[in-house]
Amino acid sequence: MAFVHLHVHTQYSILDGFSSISTLFDRAEEMGMPALAITDHGNMYGVKEFFKFAGKHVDKATGHFKVKPIIGCEVYVTRHYDPKLKDSEHRSYYHLILLAKNFDGYKNLMKIVSQGHIEGLYYGKPRVSHEIIEKYHENLICCSACLAGEIPKNIVAGKMDEARKAIEWHKRVFGDDYYLEVMLHKTEVPGLSLEVYEEQKISNEGIFQLAQEMGVKVVATNDVHFVNKEDGPAHDHLICLNTGKKINEEPRLHYTQQEYLKSEEEMAALFPDHPEVLENTLEIASKVEEYQIDRDHVLPKYQIDQAFLDDLDNYLNIYKDVIEVGKCDKKGNYRGDEFCKSVAYLCHITYEGAKRRYGETLTAEQSERIDFELKTICRMGFPDYFLIVQDYIAASRAKGSMVGPGRGSAAGSVVAYCLGITNLDPIKYQLLFERFLNPDRISMPDIDVDFEDLSLAHKYVEDSYGKDHVSRVITFGTMLAKGAIKDVARIHDLSIDESNRLSGMVPDRLSEKVEKEYLFNPDLDDLKPGFKVVEKDVEVDDPDNPGQKKTVKKTYQRGMEDTDVKITLKNCYRLVPEFKEELENGTEQVREVLKYARQLEGCIRQVGMHACATIIGRGNLTDYIPICLSMDKESGQYVWTSQYDGHYIEEVGMLKMDFLGLNTLSIIHKCLDNIKLRFGTDIDIEAIPIDDKPTYELYGHGDTDSVFQFESEGMKTWLQRLHPERFEDLIAMNALYRPGPMDYIPDFVDRKLGLKPIEYDLPEMEEFLKDTYGVTVYQEQVMLLSQKLAGFTKGQADKLRKAMGKKQITILNELKDKFMEGGKANGHPEKMLDKIWKDWEKFAQYAFNKSHATCYAWVSYQTGWLKCHYPAEFFAANLSCNLSNMPEIKKILSDCKAHKIKVLNPDVNESYSHFTVNKEGNIRFGLKGIKGFGSNVADAIIADRAANGTYADVFDFIERLGNSLGRKAIECLVYSGGFDSFGIQRKQFFLPCRSGNLFIDELAKYANLYSQDAANSAASLFGEVEEMKPVRPDIPEMVGTDNEFEWLQKEKEYVGMYISSHPLDKYAFEIESFTNCELADLNKKVAECEASKKKMKVAIAGLVTEYSTLTTKTGKPYSKTKLEDYSGAYELALFGRDHEAFMSYMKPHENLYIEGDIEEKYFIKPEERAQGKTSPYAFRVKKIMLLGNVNETMLNAFSISITTPMLTEKFRKDLVSLIQANRGTVPLKMFLYDPQTKYNIEFHSTKFKVAVTTELVSALKLLGVQCVPVRK
Template identity: 25%
Template sequence: MLPVSFGLPGYAELQCASNFTFLRGASHAEELAVRAAQLGYEAIAVTDECSLAGIVRAHVAAKEAGIKLLVGAHFRVTNADGSPALAFTAIAQNREGYGNLSELITLARTRTAKGTYVVYPHDLQNPDPPYTHLRSLRDCLIILTPDFPAKDARLDAQAQWAAQTFGADRCWMGLTLHARALDDLHRNTVYDVAERHGLNVVATGQVLMHVRSRKPLQDTLTAIRLNRPVTECGFELTPNAEQHLRSRLRLANVYPADALAQTLNVSARCTFMLDELRYEYPDELVPPGTTPTAYLRRETYQGAQRRYPRGIPHSVQTQIEHELSLIADLKYEPYFLTVYDIVRFARNEGILCQGRGSAANSAVCFCLGVTEVDPDRSSMLFERFISKERGEPPDIDVDFEHQRREEVIQYIYRKYTRTRAALAAAVTTYRPRSAIRDSGKALGIDPVIVDRVAKEHHWFDSSADLIRRFVDSGLDPETSIIQQWATLAATLLGFPRHLSQHTGGFVIARGKLSRLVPVENASMQDRTVIQWDKDDLEALGLLKIDVLALGMLSAIRRTLELVSQQRGEPFEMQDIPAEDEATYDMICAADTVGVFQIESRAQMSMLPRLRPREFYDLVIEVAIVRPGPVQGGMVHPYLRRRQGLEPVSYPSPDVEQALKRTLGVPIFQEQVMQVAMLAAGFSAGEADQLRRAMAAWKRKGGLQHYHDRIVEGMLQRGYDREFAESIFAQIQGFGEYGFPESHAASFALLVYASCWLKRHEPAAFLCAMLNSQPMGFYSPSQLVQDAKRHGVGVLPVDVTVSGWDSTMEGDGSMAPVRLGMPRIR
């Protein structure tokens, strides 16, 4: 940051809209923070319209850039008759003010349809219950935003209302000067009205972009919003490019000194930082008279006794103690108990569920019944799940039957209420085709050409790359409009378009969730979402629980029910025999239509080459047919070594320890972490940071940062440079496509279960698959044809006997299947 010197005034920008003010802001929140620091600003306020969706990104960038971030939002107040009343910006002074700001956004967003909001004057004067505490929006500083050019009578009424509602000590009159013809008249009116009502005047930029060069993009966003070409937008476009972060020299030449000084006054009175937010776990999960620590320990060991009826292995007990100690140190017990409570509800209701992802590294999760991967039979890395150095909460993903997940969601809402539970957001961004389409349409390019080009190019890396692709589409790259199209599309790529609903990530709080983060309506009825996505939650250390849907769980549960009916006794997942030879014979023959994960053509072509004969082979099979191992050049070396065509060798005992189970070839993310720890001297937390960089390197270029660290670390430990460079190349090959072993192991359990059921209970499996549609890789007709090839009799729909579901007629594993009514086509 530049010092406030050389006669330049200090300045804090108090009104900035990022691109989370959708189709208005033309810069990322991060760009605004970094640019403000470069210009030597004292502070910057990111104030998106009725939104805090971009504030976490700004917070992270501001901390890195060393500039103070003010947290605020902009509002347009609407009269009861729908006419505009006034506009203002609110900036949180402290944690209480932040909570009030977040609740006002929630009130405004949840009373209207998704994507809209309404704030009425009485919301701030005499708000209705339960929002009475929002009166005057206490602990927030208010900047009134006059129309341009300001009209004396209208601004006088607005200033009178604002001074009475908020108090003159917390309210400023905003002055925005953008080199327009009526700036002098506007400035004089603003000062006259402000003096009349005892308000100070403060300079604001009403910023829409971090640099002047984003003006064409801002015009394009306006055209997209209005659904017309830029040439037809007229006065809806900003008149010039002044709504960017201007230099302090420029500001000193435009604004009165007192208005600039007031920006520092506002900044000094605002001390709130997002780091102050603290997630408070639900506390009703622990029985009276005990603590979360004691209760988690008790439930874990009771579960361990059920998992290991012949005695808890010493290695498992050691792992449990290690995990419980770390969980206690990080105070995550209530989080584990919340997940445990949800899973326990599902199991009590007969809803099949299974945890996956990094949680499958945990012995505690296994003992609680959250996951099904036995840590005593695996060599997975717990630090992939939790470590002190990660500085962020664990992430537990639980799959539920897709046809019954709604029961679980409603249980969460019932138990914790809608004021305490909501889904995380997913930020829908511009992808290559939509960026090409919308920018081309805004430029007025022939819709036929726009549509053709968008369909032809599903990916590009830069405007230069897109220009080359345009040439392939027969466009002239020397034409200025084509060059502009490429530039705009490339800049638009990755811009947020709107907030959507995460597939199942719930945030559950002890108190009112809306005082932690704004909540708004989702497009789906009876759904609410917070304004932050999973990355925002991770950045602030806030916990979410993923309640996901998996079709195969529905199919397996239905198959087990049918088998139980046929046998006249319960038959459950744990009753499926392990390591069945006939099942592996079927798998090796690639006879896997309809089963989980290994049903695609790519998997089917791999099965006869890999020839799985035990469970861990399935874990490898799930992970190896992925872009990461393929792009990293790991598939063929592994297969050659497995088939005895190439010797298995290791450069050191340390590397052998990490790669022995996969014959010296890294297949899983955890193995990359282990190699970094064992061969390059990384700590567990550093290795996890490497994994995260791997996941984002294509977006952020984050892997090169680790090159020297990995190579030099391995050289210091006696490895030659060629091997060290090859390890880094493999890590880079993984990119964002490396598959975690814990995830693969969880999926492999369902692979084996579905294969065993298809092999030994083919009629029940077909019947269940048909009744679980839509799901899977194959259509119902393909499933029926495959079952017929395996000797299953299939009876047509008969209106006299068929019900909605398909059914089995008769007894035995080969009883004919009567198709249900949905199969009528």
């Protein structure tokens, strides 16, 4: 006798199942079970992974599964699902097990499960109706499920007749493929669920009775939720996480901890009088066929233009060479007439596009490249793929939405360039097609596309191919190391401080010594320290016998090398001393937390939706994959989502596209709109000159804030040294400015500036390295050089690129032999070839994809060109696209000031919907950016102004807008500054008129009366219409002085930022020079110190916005002060002596400079520390002063740094003029750096002393001068 588990939950029964699929198969094979089912709750999330691990348990002799996979689901069933019905019968559901007998059953199961998610979702439960089950029941086996099943529920409730009726229905639908389930979970462990066993006994007794009475077979199941018996407590923790309960909290949900993958013997012991219930599981397993769910790619059918089809025979003849190459698949099977049509159409529109790109006559290189690519694409079977991609890109552009110039390796395709998929010529920039599609490696193309408007792209493919043909892709969020600790700490009621301390011990990087071996040539290679030389037999291709192998001896060096390891708790507990200490000497509670966090790590915690992956199918997707629903944040709608994640989508034949949203495209588009609005000029951003000198000067000055991918301080520093002069310099910097290749930037810069000679290891290398001054920067350079120097094929070159990037040492050793042999055959010295290879090995793991770097350098150049020539319009666009990103807003506003561009409040006479530029070249805040201000009101203001001209005064505005306005709208405009241009101060709106009412209330009343009067004019005694206008309210006179701070606070409340001014603006230099932390980052710094157990000195600055004095439980006073800076807010609490010492500074509206230490919050005695007691860290104030006193107190001198290339006559005059205009008392120093000699000369000015102001520093930075305060 044997047994098969037919009711099994994996971790894809999220926060309920604890079973790892790989462990399930290992254990099932270990116990000799011939098959195993997966029946997760209401979903098929884990089915592909289930098949994957089944495939790892195959008998090599027979090719059959050792443990046959049975695909199923525990569905939630309601009798007659109708979303309109609210009574309990139609809202309730019960459990039912469905198992697929074969591939057709699998397809029906997908239909049922998908329908539950699409139509039957109710409080998170995907319910299916009897009608749906009956419609798709064929080739499915049905079992009655657990106590939550319909039959057990009725039996336990004493409703035997209802149970009979239910059995009759299931028998009618499924016939002999319907089985009743029995299970028995006896437990005597205190605290676990004892009721389940009692109810199961009642249910089982009724099931055996009804089975005999009605002729239905019974199977034993165990409702498996974890693999091994000892996993029960960990599963209990998972249930606590699911239900939000503490481990010691009662009442809460308990399982019996008997729900594990029991052996045949354990199951037989539960039903000694009914051996048939085990035998029947084998009967079910025997009904299930062995089948695979993977399939060849099923691409959607592209609808070819009818005009082309009308002349099809002609085109088939023109492109017969390409068609001949691709018309049969690799097995020789004819792909069909429709495929040949697609090939011909792809060729046709490619060559039409080539005329637009290159002109009527193509060069030999262009023709050969296009022909090679088309033949490769069609041989691999992907013509429809390219047709579909070009279609939705063209559609987005046609609807006025910007699309990126390309990204990733697809930019290496000339066909993609001709089709408009990409916008940069790969031949011109030496971008490689085989980096994108390797003829030696059959895999789906992967064209990622950047869109300005993602929703538009999604809507287009849904409309074009059908909503039920399109879906997004699911993601599974797992518990990672830090998160697992925090989750379990919460279950164990550990304090937040202690939870943060433990999770903070997880490092960002882990390494250990691992044995490695490399090919070794004693004449060429140095032996690595600690390595030893070994010889071993290796199989290689036999050149004398093609297709045969021979064994040769090769020499290697072998030794231990530091290698990064995955950050898991298992590795942390081995390698991190603090964890070892806690596991050995920590409290019992802490040890328990660490124990169960380790066990729960890796469990699936939630599902999500992939940010960019989209599936397009040939038919209804539920015919191919199971579907669920996810919330699309952009549209606010539920959208179809695959139940298989991105790793598996292509394996089941689906076409996955990546649609990415790129905010920079929105910025460019809005900038172009702003230019059109102000100047009436249409600019084709794809046609701007690529050799624009002022734009490269902008890069050379480091003026690249908001310039795509060139914004960081480090990048700006290198740009100031490099002084880029051509587009290739930007491509190289985009590729080099990343961790790893950054080390090569100094050499690259020095060679470009002539400070180092440009050298090539071999003369033949100049062709591919001249654009990067002899430095290997790109993967494509390695690929091209391997072909030129050693005769690699294009496929082999791509294999080399991949092996170097992924450090695939075995493949690299194999390819090194080929490189050395090929290079020597081409006459190159062995020693030089070895040097080149070693250089590649060091750098190629960091070498970047030139195709991607080129595309993104072009987007960067576009933003740089716009900033250079239309700075105000560019900044306005950036502000419009970053309204919710306050740190970015802060940077943009600072950049506006540096460029002497004002950002003005909203104004009813100048503002449009978003940020725009007025006639004076200043930026005007958009009406739709005002918080609480109706979009319809904004549209009405803009439309009326366009039709009838500007508003003369506030009364003209009120009269023309009429009942579009309420008090709230008027208030929004007052506080945001929308009426400032009418000459009425904001305070006046809140002063009383002669009527005694506030002016703002009188205006709201006037708006209402005026609109009523326009609609209902009074009639005279003679039947004539007499116009009776309401009287305009009087404007109250200004009384007293304005509290500027209060109005600025209101302004910030309504527009999200300070626009008129910022209370800290005049102290920008002091803040930048003397602080080292923004308020928004202070808590993060505290967490870092706590994790590293190190103190940190911190200097902050901020504006006091709130202050309160409170009393501790012991009656002592303490204070809470809210500080704000440009980044955000921070609440500072002061106790005891700190409160007494600093309370005098804590006045609302004061601007403060604060120094302090991040250190342990509490004093720990040495003996307590020895016992493992610790303290959380906190920020402790040591010193406070007014920001206005900082320069006087802390500044010793002001230093400026310039380079010799900057010393033009114009620069000298501008610099002297600036210094003369800012005379003061601070001594001036100047450093002059010469890049050629690398001398740095210091000058002390005896003539000039300066007043250090924010305005001076901003002006100097615009000249490219670096400013450094010299502290006392």
